[in-house]
Amino acid sequence: YKTLTPITQGCFDIEAHLRREAQEAAAKLKIDVSLISKSLTWSTTSSSAGLFVAVFLEPSRLFAEKDEQMSEADIFCGIAEHPRIPAEFTRMALECAARLSGRSHRRALAAACWCAGHKDAAVREQALEVLQCVGEVGDLPAIQSMLQNWWGPDCHSRRISQEIERFCS
Numbered sequence: 001y002k003t004l005t006p007i008t009q010g011c012f013d014i015e016a017h018l019r020r021e022a023q024e025a026a027a028k029l030k031i032d033v034s035l036i037s038k039s040l041t042w043s044t045t046s047s048s049a050g051l052f053v054a055v056f057l058e059p060s061r062l063f064a065e066k067d068e069q070m071s072e073a074d075i076f077c078g079i080a081e082h083p084r085i086p087a088e089f090t091r092m093a094l095e096c097a098a099r100l101s102g103r104s105h106r107r108a109l110a111a112a113c114w115c116a117g118h119k120d121a122a123v124r125e126q127a128l129e130v131l132q133c134v135g136e137v138g139d140l141p142a143i144q145s146m147l148q149n150w151w152g153p154d155c156h157s158r159r160i161s162q163e164i165e166r167f168c169s
Contacts, residue, residue, distance in 0.1 A: 002054070002055070002056040002057070002081070002110070002114055002150060003021060003054070003055050003056070003149075003150070004045070004052045004053075004054050004149075004150045004151065004152070005017065005052060005053050005055070006049075006050055006051070006052055007044070007050075007051045007052060007053055012053070014042065014053065017053065017055070018037075018040060018042065018055065021040060021055045022036045022037045022040055025040070025057060036057065039057050040055060040056070040057055041055075041056060041057075041083075042054060042055045042056075043083040043084065045083065045117075045119075046119070047117050047119075047151065047154040047156070047157075048153075048154055048155045048156065049151070049152055049153045049154045049155075054083060056081060056083075056114075071100070072096075072100050073096075073097050073100035073101040073105060073107065073108060074107050076093045076094075076096040076097040076100060077093070077097045077101075077107045077108055077110070077111035078111075079093035080093035080094045080097060080111045080112075080114075080115055081110075081111050081114050081115070087118065087119075087120035087122065087123050088122070090115060090118065090120070090123050090126075091120070091122050091123045091126045093111075094111065094112060094115060094123070094126040094127060094129075094130050095126055095129075095130075097111055097112075097130060098126075098129060098130040098133045098134060101130075101133075101134050102134075103134060103135075103136055104134065104135070104136050104138070104139055105134050108130055108134045109130075109131065109134055109135055109139055109142065109143060109146070110146060111127075111130070112127040112128075112130035112131045112134070113127070113131070113143060113146035113147050113150060113157075114146075114150060115127040116128070116131075116147055116150075116151060116156065116157040116160045116161075117150065117151040117154045117156055117157045118156075124156050124160065127160065128160050128163055128164065131143060131160070131164045131167075132164065132167050135164065135168070136168075137168045140164070140165065140168050143161070143164060144161055144165070147160065147161045148161075
C-alpha cells in the first residue's frame with residue numbers, strides 16, 4: 001500500500017492525513033486498522049511535478065506483527081521502497097529483487113514502480129530494468145496504473161511507462 005499526495009500551499013495536517021490513510025489501507029487490505037497504523041510511515045518527496053507526502057506500509061513491520069515470514073525478494077523490495085536510504089542502496093536492493101523474483105512478482109513490480117520517480121537517475125534505470133526482467137505483457141495495465149497513481153505527471157515515470165510499453169509490444 002502506497003500513496004503519493006500533493007502538498008498544496010497552506011496548512012497540511014499530516015496527523016489527519018495518516019488517520020485517513022490507515023483507514024483506507026485497512027479497508028483495502030482487510031487488516032485491522034490498529035495493525036496498519038503501526039506499520040504506516042511517511043516522508044516528503046519532490047519530483048518535477050511538485051512536492052508530495054508519500055505514505056506507505058512497511059511490510060516488514062506488518063509481517064513482524066503477524067509473525068509471518070517474508071521471502072528474500074520481498075525483503076529486498078521493502079528495502080528498495082524505503083525512502084530514507086541512500087540511492088545506491090536502493091538501486092542494489094532493486095537489482096537483488098529482480099534476480100530473486102519470478103516473472104510477474106507483484107511486489108517487485110510495485111517496488112520498481114515506486115522507484116520510477118526517484119530523484120536519482122541510476123535508481124530510475126534500475127527500476128526500468130526490474131520492470132523489464134520481471135514484468136510480462138499482462139502486467140502492463142497494472143504497471144501503468146501504479147505509475148500514474150503514484151507519480152502522476154512526473155516526467156521520469158512517464159518515460160519509464162513509455163519504455164516499458166515499447167518493451168512489451
